[in-house]
Amino acid sequence: MTERRAIRVAGIVQGVGFRPFVHVLAGRLGLAGFVGNDERGVLIEAEGGAAALDALEAALVAEPPPAALVTAVTARRVPARGDHGFVIAPSVARSRAATLISPDLATCRDCVAELFDPADRRFRHPFLSCTNCGPRFTIVTGVPYDRATTTMADFPMCAACAREYRDPADRRFHAQPICCPDCGPVLRFLPGWTESGETDPITAAAGALRAGAVVAVKGLGGYHLAAPAADPRAVGALRARKHREDKPFAVLVPDVAAARTLCEVSPEEEALLRSVQAPIVLLRRRPDADVAAAVAPGDRHLGLLLPYTPVHHLLSAAVGAPVVLTSGNVSDEPIAHRDADARARLAGIADAALVHDRPIRTRADDSVARIVRSQRYLVRRSRGFAPAPLPLAVGAGRVVLGVGAELKNTICLLRGGEAFVSHHVGDLENAETLAAFTDAIAHLGRLLEVIPELVAHDLHPEYLSTKWALDQDLPLVGVQHHHAHLAACLAEHGEAGPAIGVACDGLGLGTDGALWGGEVLDVSLTGFTRLAHLEPVPLPGGATAIRQPWRTAAAWLRTAGTELPGLPDRIGAPWRAVQALLDSPLDQPVTTSAGRLCDAVAALCGVRDRTTYEGQAAIELERLADPGVTEAYPAPVRYAHIGEEPAVIMASELVRAVVADLRRGEEPAAVAARFHHGLAAGLAAAAVGAARERARDTVALSGGVFQNMLLLRGVRARLERAGLRVLVHSRLPCTDGGISLGQVAVAAVRSS
Template sequence: MPVRHRIRIKVEGIVQGVGFRPFVHELAGRYGLAGFVGNDGDGVFAEAEGEADSLDAFVADLGLRAPPLALVERVTTCPADPVGEFGFRIVDSVPGKKRSTLVSSDMATCADCLREVMDPGDRRFGYAFTNCTHCGPRFTITLDVPYDRHNTTMSGFALCADCEREYHDPSDRRFHAQPVCCPCCGPSPRLLGADTAAVPGDPIRTAAAWLKESRILAVKGIGGYHLAALAGDEEAVRLLRARKRREAKPFAVMAPDLAAARALADFDEAAAGLLTGPRRPIVLAPRRAGAPVAEAVAPGAGELGVMLPYTPLHHLLAARLGEAFVLTSGNLSDEPIIHRDDDALERLSGIADGFLTHDRPVHVPADDSVVRVFLGREMPLRRSRGYAPVPLTVHRPFPRPVLACGAGLKNTFCLAEGTRAFPSHHIGDLESHETLRAFTDGVAHFRRLFGIEPEVLAHDLHPDYPSTKYALDLAEAEGLPTIGVQHHHAHLASCLADNGESGPVIGVAFDGLGYGPDGTLWGGEFLVFDLAWYRRAGRLETVPMPGGAAAIRQPWRMAAAHLHAAYDGRPPELDVIRRHGDRWEAVTALIRSALNAPLTSSAGRLFDAVSAIAGVRDEASYEGQAAVELERHVDPHESGAYPVTLSCGDPLVVSCADLVRCAAEDVRAGASAGRVAARFHRGLAAAVVEAAVVLRERTGLAAVALSGGVFQNVTLLGLVVSGLERAGLRALTHTRVPPNDGGVSFGQAVVAAARDRGEEPAPLP
């Protein structure tokens, strides 16, 4: 008789909630193996008994043939004594003392489930919560691990006989699918009027009819509530803006299918792949001329953010409408997405004319992710639903567990241990009680979910960031050491680790503002750095920021500061000066007195200034609006570039005065905003490349990392990357975390780890 062997197996990674145990069960049957498989706090455990060759092939296939949503990080085996059993079974989950299992992100409805939803002969026809092991809610419904039904918000829905049969049938794709349900036993959609009274009839059919009547609806999705209006209905979209108090920031649009999406914006093959993939983010793409959407959807923006349906409810609503509709976060301006039903009914009642809701609780709020394509690769701008909480692997392990608390705006936090970093879902701007509560709740949930207890806390150097205060308070409460990380070093470290490198390299960090150790507000920085340390090797020329934070909301103030510096206090007559009359004199007085006018090297504020000088945007209703609209005006046929002087001291200084004077003189000569915008972008990009070349000559370094929110501007980024490559330099850009402040927590975490390893400050070249 053949000799039987037995092995114990441990599989780590994203292996719960993705059909991994059924896959193991089926695979064992294929190889004629006996044994069992189950979940525990570390992932999946199994024992298998059979012939040696079959066991070897079985173990190899665990990684090679895993289900589509699984991410197998490690398979380990050890020998065990054969027990002579026959048959392979799935056993009950075993909670572990130490948790290291991973939780899948929420995934879009798969093709098989969608076919059932649209098939009149299927028992799930028209059912808005259809899912299987290959799709559906995961992270946002998970209360705890192991990932079993009783540890999710589906625990209150008892399986009917049919679903129970599917759940226990190894040949069914719903075998041990924890959120499995049907119209007989699962969640139910409901439509409520503005008075929150239930509306009779088919909720989705009536909701679609209401949208066609120019009504605004709150729609409950996987990660919380959205606000919906017909995208082509100018009156409805403007009303939504007024009620939401969101003056101009673009709204996202959901298109029924890829063909409808391509009627709205230009999606190349890579962008179309992101649109139709299982993560279903919002994808930014150039808006098509004549796109059937209201101007109020994205006023002043050259791009549209488009997504495709990612839940059966969205598919059913989109099919009823037959056209694109706005689907924007259900919140008041600058607050986190609302995910609790009572909060939604109370706080959205002044915005929505009705509520398309349901009775499956959302445990973790998750905004839609936002991405764009740059040079054929994905660049995340907001990493949330569909991506979080999937970890990022780092090539050097964290010596001790780290909690990095992130920045003040576009906040994420990052919990890290071993070779895994877990950037959180998008939290938002920590300026309201609601957002700060989402931050603290999120940290507590991640600590519990992944069983990681931080031993080091990383934070920004800005003492007034709520995230910094949280870190310092937690450090005092739990007796933990802290590591402060300079904002722009964190940006660039995130880019370096995003690319799997350690440095040293040259770094260019362009953003709005960050706390500088010299007492100024940084934002246009050239660093020579590695993961542990940095040296400021260059910067943009500094100017006052008159009125402090008021200058962020009023770009014309930055125009006043830059014109004052460029013309030694005597700028020529320009329209931007005439538009602001007496206020201009008051602001220039602030500049001369240096009162409430901190110095800044910010690239973002330079964009603001040129935008106002060119007549594009004087007042901003959201962060970066002036820069976004300046980029939109770029004339693609203009090949000229403003000349820029580089002061080659140490640190080197890029002259903003040159760029501003050239822009002002072009405006005086009657140049269009498109010409000014194009020449400015080209001039600044050339200056970045020239500075990088000088730093290469000084340091011998040939790679340049590009990070910070300004590098979301693909016009500037493309010009810089192509210029660096022509100069023989290697450009590093973001592909896994955002270049904006959403990536700062990941950067803080890897810097803290490098310093925790005892990497002493070395003389950087």
């Protein structure tokens, strides 16, 4: 029996080849009707047998085009019309941007095949793309999404491209960045940042790299700095000029086969490397990996990525060897994405530049991820992922803005039950990044055609994001830092709580004025109760102690009532000054931070007394830990009953055990391992005790310290052995990059 259904598809479904996909699918199923775009997404009216219509609905969810993101499919029966054939209907003018802008996507296989096919008219064209791949978010200037509202507006289509653009059967139907060598942007090579007249810029840039030069490469979301990865002199020069002393560099490899010569690659890691998001993937390096030691000093892992634009494909193939590909900036600055700014900031770093004349509207750093238990675990969410929405079934009636934290900042806008977390903005520590922050808020609001009705912010009054929020003439909701971390984890999993949450990070202002960072909370989107925390210690010198972990070590030694011979002599006069500070009546900030505890143990083990980037001491302590050592130092928990003071995880016991073993001459690698296992045991014991007291069966883990795989695995395994369900991040990072979603979720519930 024939029936007709009106089917509504929401999500990223415009400008991604969705209508041609439905047209082909309907034809295959023998259905009549039409498909078109309107202000709410894609509308289909299909007529035929019930089984064919069911198959159509199922395929819309299971088999969408690669660039599409389907967030909802709804259907209802309508009167049959007796249509013959299936057509693509003209688009309906949009009244508001209810549809979504796609993230930028890696070059698809079909386009790569054309790129290297001498018979194809786009052979070696550095800007080829189609509806399944290419630039999206980074080139969009406004809505509705069409060529006039992208940075391709100044490149009129030639007749051949226009024919493809209008043909529903073509892979480039309504592909807004469509172009070819006759009508697209132009790539140029600038040796010494001056015009060279080179007819083949890719060959020239590859030759410069093979000769050991540092080359600035204009990419999709900004400039990269490239250098031959196996050349110690070139990598050393890049480090020195960029003022990036220790933090690892990412490495571009041409394909998975090349990746396997440098690292171990599991099937899940291969799939992540090849994904349309094409992030940097953290992989376990092979002992014989042919890269300079300075690429990732002392690290057991390398961050590898595959080419994700035609320029990367061409350059990587021409170089024929791994290439360092790091953000185009000086340390702590935002990535350069405008040409004049790049020349001003990078000319002293790069010997040459590979540039083009397609403007980048929005900077977007490379995303970074790893595989944990066969699942994606994001370290940084940016290019390829942002601004794809996350469903958030709270506060659907209000537009809520979350302004994030100070470090690893993102912003988030809630509109109609969908949360849009921005690209990685960075650390709000200079004027350039603050400008990028305000631009992200304004631009995302324009694309979604919304104005915030409510602003959620961190409690810390000195965060620049908080100061910006307080300057707005809008209702405000302050959200405690670790509540936001755990709310983000809950919201990502579509849960509202209550659950037990373990939040471990560097520092976040607590409701008692102390700097929290090792917390066990009974948490929901509506609120939290603090049930346990790490033992509090002074933070001598405040923020200076973050850059000088020996200061935190001094505080922990004082709290633990022990000493480590040799450490005062290693530090010298500043050690005596800090001891005097600890003895003085002057108030020092107090912290329960797991990150600062790891820093302190790193200094005790002789790993690092001073850092050059955030989290470095703790990261290097994890690297030091001997994987063959499984014993744990004790970290007893003083339990309190509900309604009394929170329980205390006695980390001073860990510190005393660390010092005792070091004084006995134990290897620091074994000491580091026992410390990690002990801290994991203490956190898990507190969470298990809290779960039993509160009758909870779920524990959420969040905070930047859970980028430490030794701690994450240790806490998670102990919780699961206790029969608890454990939630970890997958769609957002556990770092402050996820804070904005948590703020929005909490504010939406509180205001509903």
